Amino acid sequence: MASLKKCMIIINLITVTGFGFAMQNNNKADKTDTSYIGIWQGKLDVGGGNILRIVFHISDEDDSLSGALDSPDQGAFGIPVSSVEISSDSIRLNVQSINGYYSGGLEDSIKITGIWNQNGRTFPLILKKTNKVEEVKRPQEPKKPYPYKEEEVKFQNKEADITLAGTLTLPESGNNFPAVVLITGSGPQDRNETIVNHKPFLVLADYLTRRGIAVLRYDDRGFGESGGKFSTATTQDFVTDALAAVDYLLSRKEINRHEIGLIGHSEGGLIAPLAAVKSDKVDFIVLMAGPGLPGEDILKMQSELILKANGADEDYIQKTETLNNEAYNVIKTEKDSMQLREKLDSLFNNYLNSFPENERAKLGKDPEKIFKSQINFITTPWFKYFLTYDPRPTLKKVKVPVLAIDGSKDLQVPPKEDLEAISKSLSEGENKNFKVEELQGLNHLFQTANTGSPAEYAKIEETIAPKALDAIGDWILKTVNNGKE
Numbered sequence: 001m002a003s004l005k006k007c008m009i010i011i012n013l014i015t016v017t018g019f020g021f022a023m024q025n026n027n028k029a030d031k032t033d034t035s036y037i038g039i040w041q042g043k044l045d046v047g048g049g050n051i052l053r054i055v056f057h058i059s060d061e062d063d064s065l066s067g068a069l070d071s072p073d074q075g076a077f078g079i080p081v082s083s084v085e086i087s088s089d090s091i092r093l094n095v096q097s098i099n100g101y102y103s104g105g106l107e108d109s110i111k112i113t114g115i116w117n118q119n120g121r122t123f124p125l126i127l128k129k130t131n132k133v134e135e136v137k138r139p140q141e142p143k144k145p146y147p148y149k150e151e152e153v154k155f156q157n158k159e160a161d162i163t164l165a166g167t168l169t170l171p172e173s174g175n176n177f178p179a180v181v182l183i184t185g186s187g188p189q190d191r192n193e194t195i196v197n198h199k200p201f202l203v204l205a206d207y208l209t210r211r212g213i214a215v216l217r218y219d220d221r222g223f224g225e226s227g228g229k230f231s232t233a234t235t236q237d238f239v240t241d242a243l244a245a246v247d248y249l250l251s252r253k254e255i256n257r258h259e260i261g262l263i264g265h266s267e268g269g270l271i272a273p274l275a276a277v278k279s280d281k282v283d284f285i286v287l288m289a290g291p292g293l294p295g296e297d298i299l300k301m302q303s304e305l306i307l308k309a310n311g312a313d314e315d316y317i318q319k320t321e322t323l324n325n326e327a328y329n330v331i332k333t334e335k336d337s338m339q340l341r342e343k344l345d346s347l348f349n350n351y352l353n354s355f356p357e358n359e360r361a362k363l364g365k366d367p368e369k370i371f372k373s374q375i376n377f378i379t380t381p382w383f384k385y386f387l388t389y390d391p392r393p394t395l396k397k398v399k400v401p402v403l404a405i406d407g408s409k410d411l412q413v414p415p416k417e418d419l420e421a422i423s424k425s426l427s428e429g430e431n432k433n434f435k436v437e438e439l440q441g442l443n444h445l446f447q448t449a450n451t452g453s454p455a456e457y458a459k460i461e462e463t464i465a466p467k468a469l470d471a472i473g474d475w476i477l478k479t480v481n482n483g484k485e
């Protein structure tokens with residue numbers, strides 16, 4: 001089941017709940033051979049034109065071997081190798097946390113030829129010893145010192161009784177600045193909306209501030225330095241967080257109180273219209289891949305598009321679509337949480353049994369475990385709200401200026417259907433100042449992309465395409481300057 005959650009869009013080769021963590025290895029191999037100690041790097045072909053770098057770090061501690069796994073192109077580092085097993089001519093590296101292992105033979109002192117196995121799928125993988133792993137390049141990420149002011153701030157959401165933490169950037173000189181609040185997409189996000197080593201909101205804030213626009217970006221509630229609890233919150237709760245950020249900007253003497261807008265990416269594009277309708281303190285909104293159709297419609301289209309992009313066959317796509325449709329119906333109608341889980345379990349068993357034994361490998365080694373983890377997500381308050389929420393009635397009530405942009409290669413929020421729905425809703429609501437634009441060649445993160453598949457996000461060096469940045473910056477400045485930049 002697909003979702004807008006960023007933590008779930010990475011290709012299912014390596015799935016972790018957090019990056020950069022470290023754990024003690026409970027099973028270390030006796031150091032009978034020092035040939036394996038060092039950094040080993042290889043490239044994994046996972047199909048669909050997707051090549052991922054895999055890096056193992058093998059070290060010796062107290063005369064035993066331990067290790068860690070990196071997947072730089074997925075932004076995953078320090079995944080613990082739970083055990084290292086070696087013999088006279090082979091090595092096995094078990095990575096229990098992601099249900100995978102690597103097994104291979106040392107051909108010479110700098111090359112291991114073997115197989116990566118994860119969730120029942122196998123991939124040839126040759127590792128070569130190296131002294132240094134090539135760094136992931138993110139050329140747009142700004143470097144200090146910045147030509148503007150940067151301030152760490154905290155502000156109160158009085159309605160929720162929580163404190164939110166963020167960063168305010170202000171042009172170096174002057175005052176009475178137009179300002180924007182950046183609202184992240186779904187899933188717990190930091191103020192930079194960090195994903196696979198990209199920091200889209202850092203890049204966006206830097207660009208806008210250099211053009212004379214103040215920017216406030218903040219950690220989601222319950223994440224980073226912000227208080228509150230993320231797991232029980234819904235989109236409506238995040239609306240109150242965004243409006244608390246607006247109130248904070250209103251308290252700053254540097255800000256023009258009549259030129260404060262919201263920029264929402266993905267789910268943030270649902271939050272921004274709700275906030276604009278709820279409060280007259282919002283003067284304009286920008287929707288970056290913001291859904292204009294009901295959540296269920298978006299999820300269904302997203303699932304089909306991503307499966308096709310990843311090379312799934314029609315039978316697999318059809319069966320998955322049937323499962324999703326039936327699961328969504330149960331989620332919408334069943335109120336009892338225990339009955340809901342039982343019905344979802346039953347649906348999954350029927351789905352599993354629809355595959356012949358010789359085809360079940362495509363579901364992974366332990367599909368039951370994977371599905372149970374998904375049940376925990378699709379039964380959350382957030383998912384239930386998103387599934388049933390229709391943004392169109394809200395969009396019809398939005399009277400402030402609106403810019404809605406989508407990438408033509410976005411597979412998470414299909415651009416044609418999405419922008420048509422947004423345009424129709426704003427027109428029916430008699431909004432007098434809006435613009436919708438499909439930006440050619442860009443994906444859901446507004447990167448210049450080949451296929452638009454989420455599997456590409458980490459491998460693309462560009463964080464946000466310049467034409468997307470210009471589209472946003474130009475429109476804001478024309479809007480606040482009455483059509484003149």
